[in-house]
């Protein structure tokens with residue numbers, strides 16, 4: 001059995017702090033488990049702007065392309081607000097260059113976590129958002145700006161819609177067999193195309209309950225009745241907004257991982273939150289989002305749900321024992337939470 | 350003193366039910382108060398499609414243009430899903446034709462209402478969203494759709510941004526002196542233009558605290574810390590999504606009015622919710638959103654905050670006495686709630 005190559009992009013502000021935690025857990029969980037890997041740390045985001053002058057250096061991209069999976073912590077921050085190229089551009093470029101057209105963000109609130117939610121929760125919540133990630137208004141042309149006028153273009157074609165829709169339907173087959181397409185088909189031409197293509201595909205999945213929702217209505221349902229969802233499928237910009245809203249109802253942004261993937265090639269795993277400049281360096285960042293990103297990678301890129309499960313159980317245990325960072329109401333440090341999760345993994349063996 | 354002309358568009362499904370309630374309250378509150386008006390009822394939306402073949406007949410538009418204010422209840426519904434022109438098109442056209450470029454939606458949660466909120470509320474919430482309403486991706490060209498590709502265009506110019514921004518700043522001067530521009534300036538060219546124009550205008554209002562937020566972050570803040578907002582200023586599509594999200598955190602969608610206005614000419618007042626086909630005809634629709642729309646009209650188009658205040662107090666009283674429709678946990682009918690509000694107005698005189 002060869003060694004897997006994992007590209008590691010620690011990024012900016014709290015990025016390196018949580019990456020350290022994620023790699024520690026990866027090391028422990030894979031010990032004596034026939035999972036061998038090498039990591040390669042690469043500059044990315046603001047860090048790469050400072051060192052090399054661009055957010056996504058060629059070498060970083062090349063190594064990512066040749067890896068089996070990519071771990072990313074978080075990038076960006078006020079330091080580069082006036083840089084000629086922003087760190088975020090690196091993120092958009094890596095998504096596009098690696099063809100990571102599907103972004104998958106789980107929202108689930110276990111009974112342990114319900115207390116942290118800002119909403120009053122009655123039923124268990126467990127849905128995922130499948131967001132199109134490499135097209136739409138993020139990438140469409142023409143795009144231009146003068147002092148008087150600016151233009152962005154939201155553009156989709158049938159192939160772009162079909163490939164991400166397929167991921168949503170396949171995912172729903174393994175879950176609660178329900179797909180909700182979110183769009184603005186009462187206004188947008190692109191949304192009408194989404195409805196047409198996805199509606200047709202739904203016929204190939206007769207077991208799946210398929211429905212649609214306008215994006216404004218969906219923004220309401222995520223708050224007042226989130227338990228109705230299983231898989232939400234949506235375009236890039238709507239997915240950006242709704243997935244952050246959905247993350248917020250868990251009340252624990254610091255615990256949510258995500259996966260971005262394409263048809264083939266490496267997938268990228270990262271927390272859904274940003275680089276949190278306000279708490280960088282204080283050692284109090286919640287490492288769980290990064291540690292769960294590692295688990296998601298083990299499960300999805302390496303087919304090792306056994307190892308992922310060990311991580312999830314250890315995390316639940318650390319929360320149950322209230323060894324948590326301030327975002328979850330605790331007083332522990334990043335390193336203490338990480339150590340507790342490591343301990344729980346070791347103990348369970 | 351002449352008579353004001355008020356155009357009345359009752360629309361579809363629950364539309365006529367709540368409009369009846371609104372007009373009843375308008376009649377009572379203006380009795381012996383030196384406020385004279387005539388109403389003119391006009392077909393609009395699905396109703397107009399059925400009667401005349403188009404959602405916004407020329408006569409409806411003409412009368413609206415020559416009125417002092419417009420009351421609209423709600424339009425649309427599944428009945429016209431496959432109509433050649435949708436009811437919603439009428440809404441977009443009337444906004445554009447009357448130059449109603451600013452949509453103002455209040456979100457406030459009084460202590461009486463906090464119990465109905467799906468979120469856990471600590472601090473009082475009182476903000477408004479000022480949404481640009483006649484440009485952006487709703488109206489931009491090119492717009493096209495084939496079976497393979499579709500395109501929408503988000504387009505803004507400096508004048509469109511300036512005029513709506515001015516409304517937001519003026520409004521903030523009368524409120525808590527805080528404006529938050531919501532955009533996606535880390536990705537969109539149009540957002541960069543908004544930042545440029547609005548940032549410059551902020552300098553003309555030194556008393557106002559001015560800040561910015563990305564739309565995805567704003568979608569989170571509306572849930573986890575809504576009391577930080579005073580006036581949120583944003584473009585058309587973001588405003589659509591965020592204002593519905595904001596409405597939802599009040600837990601009482603059935604109670605929220607809105608105003609759409611331009612530089613001059615009549616303003617339009619309407620509930621923020623839709624035509625609720627599922628409860629149409631049951632007589633249980635909450636009339637408060639429509640009644641508050643009437644109050645908002647009296648205050649803003651006719652400078653009669655005295656009458657508006659009478660209405661608001663009467664509404665608070667009916668809620669306090671738990672004479673409410675099912676959306677607020679009550680068992681009263683639309684007509685009973687309306688009668689109670691009428692009674693409270695009369696009694697207070």
Ligand SMILES: CC(C)[C@H](C(=O)O)[C@@H](O)C(=O)O
Nearest residue numbers: 076088091092240535536565
């Ligand atoms: C940083 C930004 C460009 C990015 C996006 O909008 O896609 C982020 O919000 C995300 O969701 O990953």
Ligand SMILES: CC(C)[C@H](C(=O)O)[C@@H](O)C(=O)O
Nearest residue numbers: 186187216425437440441589
């Ligand atoms: C019906 C629809 C076209 C409309 C909009 O998106 O503007 C509605 O959602 C609203 O907010 O008034």
